[in-house]
Amino acid sequence: MTPEDPFLIHRSLLFTVAYEMLGSAADAEDVLQESWLRWADVDRAQVRDPRSYLVRTVTRQALNRLRTLSRSRAEYVGVWLPEPLLTSPDVAEDVELAESVSLAMLTVLETLGPTERAVFVLREVFDLPYGEIAEAVGKSAAAVRQIARRARERVAARRPRVRVSRAEQQAVVERFLAALRTGQLQDLLEIMAPDVVMITDGGGVVAAALTPFQGADVVAQVLAGAHRAVDTLDTTVVWLNGTPAGRIDFDGEPNAVSLMVENGRITRIHVVRNPHKLTRLDTPAELAR
Structure with missing residues (x-):
């Protein structure tokens, strides 16, 4: 060729x-x-x-x-x-x-x-x-x-009802990652909408919930528990699929986290844990129309 x-x-x-x-x-x-x-x-x-x-x-x-x-x-x-x-x-x-x-x-x-x-x-x-x-x-x-x-x-x-600017999206991602690093319930609750939904995808390869978590209290408890369950937790703001998002490494294991945001608060959290889906986090993909 x-x-x-x-x-x-x-x-x-x-x-x-x-x-x-x-x-x-x-x-x-x-x-x-x-x-x-x-x-x-x-x-x-x-x-x-x-x-x-x-x-x-x-x-x-x-x-x-x-x-x-x-x-x-x-x-x-x-x-x-x-x-x-x-x-x-x-x-x-x-x-x-x-x-x-x-x-x-x-x-x-x-x-x-x-x-x-x-x-x-x-x-x-x-x-x-x-x-x-x-x-x-x-x-x-x-x-x-x-x-x-x-x-x-x-x-x-x-489709999502509200479009947010890249600056707002990045600001919310940064606040979310900072709250996750503290593991404090109140920090997590303040950034999430009351009816937030969190979906985790482990594909049967790594531990992940089989059904979505619903409600800020439940999601905050799960995230705070994840914080307590690991020895090291590293977070990075990355651009995933054209949008500011997060990479979270629990004890060295990567997770990709994307957030949907409305009115400055998180309404939906997608967490991809399946390692077979995390092979494209180091080199930017070339996309075009």
């Missing part, structure tokens, strides 16, 4: 498409490998628009993978959360891209069926024409329009 190969030129875009459809960097990389093998056998002279051709190819492969994953995720131990990606602050400069790859949005996209998810991602995030999307998902353009409308309605009903 030469540097001028369209696959290399558009690789960041293709990875982003696959990742947004799958919520897993590892699966997205597998899809790119499968797509590259197909691209290697193509007569390039017959491809008028390599970018569109490659997006369609990746979409088809991601759809196949997503249908398989839907079955395995139904048997996942505990609550399945998307795989977090370390990103540079530059990703947040593209507000729409940052929102689309946020862990909050990827969690919402998990509620869509495979075809709905593909159509939503290609239309709402990458602004592909309905005709191109129809080719990618094997539907008519009219059917794709209907699917897109339903997907938009479902996402709108579940």
